[in-house]
Amino acid sequence: MKLNVIITSTRPGRNGEPVGNWFFDHARQNPGGFNEVVLSDLAQQGLPLLDEPHHPRAQKYTQDHTKAWARIVDGSDAFVFVLPEYNYAPPPSFYNAIDYLALEWGYKPAGFVSYGGISGGMRATQSAKEILTTVKVMPIPEQVAVPMVFDHLKDGVFEAPQIVRDSADTMIAELARWAGALKTLR
Template identity: 55%
Template sequence: MALRLHTIIASTRPGRVGPAVATWFHEAAREHGAFDAHLVDLADFELPVYDEPHHPRMRKYTHEHTRRWSASVEAADAYVFVTPEYNYGPTPALVNALNYVYGEWNYKPCGFVSYGGVSGGLRAVQMTKQIVTTLKMMPMVEAVMVPMVAQQLKEGVFAANDLQRQSVGELLGELHKWAGALAPLRVG
């Protein structure tokens, strides 16, 4: 059975460009073929600021939005976060979503497709890596970076350059190795 990859759109704000970049990456992941690839939009879960009365480690969820998010996170073997940079850091929606559950993330690899202005979202990625390691995830060194993202959008469609297309294969190759290697730790 193929390992399952969730490409997660990490921005939820109106007018976001994340869906265009994420759709491009998701299609590239499907073509790559190493994973059973799924596109996940954080906006679909409508997660409020963390509102569960119990610590996520207990998995005693009282809200339907948390149970839906938990099931989505649990279903994947690996993740790619498609994320912009907000004020040199990750989106509040991504930080909140990461904090909503705990064990569902454990022993799974993650990668990043970052976008933004001149930095291409790299500062957000570096800060997010600190969070995911606390969730017992393995962040990949390989990544896809999109500086000046607006220049690569044409009528709402993202047009990748050669370096970005090459980076997809490198990222997915490493994610697949790690997802397979960590699988025994996810049993039990």
């Protein structure tokens, strides 16, 4: 099974890159039932505001960036969205990436590594869960929340406290259970 860690922020100077890199490395060392862990960075995917002429359910993609994104999502068994909180919500890049596709998302679980100020991005994950369920992604309850992320960044590297590492291990193991169970529906 393949776990896809997706860095959702595309903002220059973003904190999502060091947090996402930390989680990716952590998941590779502690795969919890996944035999492959990959990293996708929306800043590298180059998805402009949805520019496909057909509804995503038709899968009649015309743009190379959409075709590449469809292969990445379709080839994944579970997702971890590294998600900041912008104005109590996920970044627009998250919504845009979800909206590009429809069927490729279906019957796969998702977890979150959220970060931000005092709330640790948890308000953003609540909004993200609602949109994910419309494309038949199962958001699991376990997540990793990083409040006051700035306090854990040193020279561009995220230094995870023990509670964050423990939360990551719990979430990864749970994602593997769900991915195995949902695989029968795909």
